[in-house]
Amino acid sequence: MEDRLADYLVAIEECGSFRAAADRLGISQPALTKAVHRLEDEVGAALFDRRSRGVTFTVYGRVILRHALTVRASVRETLEEIAALKQGLLGRVRVGAGPSWQRSVLPSAIATFREDWPLVHLELFGGMDDQLKARLRAGELDFVLAAMAAPTPIEPDLTGRPLIDDEYRIIARANHPLTRRAGPIALAETLDFPWILPGRASHMVLRLEAIFQAHGLPAPDAIIETDIAALKLTLMQHADYLSFHAVGQLRETDPGPIVALDAPEARWRRTAGIIMRRGTAPNPAAEALIAEIERICRGDPAPEVRVPALSAAREH
Numbered sequence: 001m002e003d004r005l006a007d008y009l010v011a012i013e014e015c016g017s018f019r020a021a022a023d024r025l026g027i028s029q030p031a032l033t034k035a036v037h038r039l040e041d042e043v044g045a046a047l048f049d050r051r052s053r054g055v056t057f058t059v060y061g062r063v064i065l066r067h068a069l070t071v072r073a074s075v076r077e078t079l080e081e082i083a084a085l086k087q088g089l090l091g092r093v094r095v096g097a098g099p100s101w102q103r104s105v106l107p108s109a110i111a112t113f114r115e116d117w118p119l120v121h122l123e124l125f126g127g128m129d130d131q132l133k134a135r136l137r138a139g140e141l142d143f144v145l146a147a148m149a150a151p152t153p154i155e156p157d158l159t160g161r162p163l164i165d166d167e168y169r170i171i172a173r174a175n176h177p178l179t180r181r182a183g184p185i186a187l188a189e190t191l192d193f194p195w196i197l198p199g200r201a202s203h204m205v206l207r208l209e210a211i212f213q214a215h216g217l218p219a220p221d222a223i224i225e226t227d228i229a230a231l232k233l234t235l236m237q238h239a240d241y242l243s244f245h246a247v248g249q250l251r252e253t254d255p256g257p258i259v260a261l262d263a264p265e266a267r268w269r270r271t272a273g274i275i276m277r278r279g280t281a282p283n284p285a286a287e288a289l290i291a292e293i294e295r296i297c298r299g300d301p302a303p304e305v306r307v308p309a310l311s312a313a314r315e316h
Contacts (some may be wrong), residue, residue: 006068008035009047013065031270039064050229066137066157074280075141087208091285094123096132096144099229100249106145114304120285128227130202133158136277142286145293147203156278161290163273163297166248168204171264174257176240185263187215196232197222197241198303207268208244215265233258246270273297 011021018036022029024078040047047061057065080092097106102124110122126134128143129146136144137157148160172178178185178193197205209219209274228231232243239258247260274290276282282290295302 005035005039006071009061009065009068010072012036012048012055013057016056025194045257061152068228069137069139070157070277070279073277074139074228076139077142077280077283091117091283092121092123093286093289094125094141095311096125096127096135096141096146098129098132098146100246101145102126105293105296108296109289113289117285117288122289128198128202128203131227133275136275138216139277142282143206143274143290145189146274147270147272148275158275160275161294162271162274163294164248165269165271166246168207168244168246168268169237169260170242170263171245171250171258171260172240172242173236173238176242176261178242178261179259183262185261187212187217187263187265190242190261190263190266191217191220193240193242194223195220196224196235196241199225204229204244206267211266211268248307280311 004157008021008025011024012018012032015021015024018032019029022032025032036047043060043064045060046058047064048055049058095106106124116258125132125141129133129144132141132144132146133155135141148162172193176193178189197208199205205222212219224232224235224241229245229249233256234242235241236243236258242261244266245260250258250260274293281287
């Protein structure tokens, strides 16, 4: 798909009509309509439902739009990489990572990576998995470190490399009323207490809802919604809140008197790893950082002898 057509489709999606999109693009509406008709003829399917108040994408149009976003992202990345080379930066790597990656794997990977790539400009972004994947799709990130949806390993427009496996469990402060009970805790008992969870559309919350529904129970109704893990854990130390959290991450953060409850019906194993846009290849610097992240997750020792690329370049 031409970059020009990609711009057309994105403009129509954002503006909601051919007229407004044409105005934004600085072309006539007939010219835009003609370009869309040519694309529909080539695809052999209608891409838009045309209504009195504007247009919406058909199921076929959504597929084309997704690839249009990939085209725009690839062109932008190419130009940015060339600009970085001209400036002597030897490239740029943009990484999105959740809280657990920020504290353990990523710092160690970056420390070793910088020895071989001292001039590469790194941009690091935090956030919830769904937010990071949205930025990845928009071409704002080269790769993200996030959870992989089950049962399929990844979404159709993304590709990934599984690296770690962790277990999610219901957590509470150590002196919570449920921790003083003998024996396993039933799911129904947890509904008597307030919950802190991320937004309802997050993958983790959807998984928790599925667990409760599978046992004929309503999903927990969070009295506080936040994706700030540190804030959640601090609040839980001072009140009888419950939440759903990765056990491995809990050990790494050492949040104080927060423990996993013995609620065997609410356990979920999650696979996480490196996620990229399907059909795109990371630049050499990004691939090097990915290799370092994979090495750490495997538990392999760091190479004993490392020669900084900058020093080697100066010798020539």
